[in-house]
Amino acid sequence: MTQTSQETVLGRITSVFGVKGWLKVYSYTDPREGILSYRNWTLVQDGQRISARLEDGRRQGQGIVVKLKGIDDRDLARSYCGAEVRVATAELPELPSGEYYWYQLEGLEVVTVSGDCLGTVSHLMETGSNDVLVVQGGPGSVDQRERLIPYLPEQVVQDVDLAGGRMIVDWDPEF
Missing domain, CATH: 2.40.30.60 (RimM)
Known part of the structure; x- marks a missing residue:
């Protein structure tokens, strides 16, 4: 979306x-x-x-x-x-706390738990097992790479701050 x-x-x-x-x-x-x-x-x-x-x-x-x-x-x-x-x-109906529409996640800055900026969420993809964040590197990110990060709350996605425009992920920048 x-x-x-x-x-x-x-x-x-x-x-x-x-x-x-x-x-x-x-x-x-x-x-x-x-x-x-x-x-x-x-x-x-x-x-x-x-x-x-x-x-x-x-x-x-x-x-x-x-x-x-x-x-x-x-x-x-x-x-x-x-x-x-x-x-x-x-x-659109209001979602329960901790749930988000895809459009709300698009454009968020993605930062690792150690503070490395990976880029911004370009869009999401639906796969068989879980949704996947497509994160595009840009100015201020550790590199210009595109990353595919599984959208797994509490496992990979640690925090989503819509007001602050940021998502914290437990993800290795080298991956």
Whole structure:
């Protein structure tokens, strides 16, 4: 999930589904069908922003299919393929203490328990066993390397300070 100042990307329209304007959506939410909880979407494609209203949606196999208001045929639906699905960040539910949305972690400075700066969180990746922080080195970091650090709270990730813009990790800078 990435974020602008007031919106969060929750998914991407991947293809059409059927002939009545339904669309397949790749959802970044967990669980996948969580994207269906949001009715007001902003679709962003090629720099254009389009307001959309979710009319219906369901799980279909491993994915999600949706029907957006006003999109009633396959040809019109096809024009939305590739669009990002964004919602207002204010609509996201508050998480329990110690849990974070990916967009909150992106941009945090990553520092080891010994004080070495490794860079900033560029983005996160979902893997089979745990999420992975992609940390990009930059000015002030020990080097310019990109690092993949497992997001394992209390094991690797020792502290997340959103207000201070910093994450403390138990990680060897040489790795």
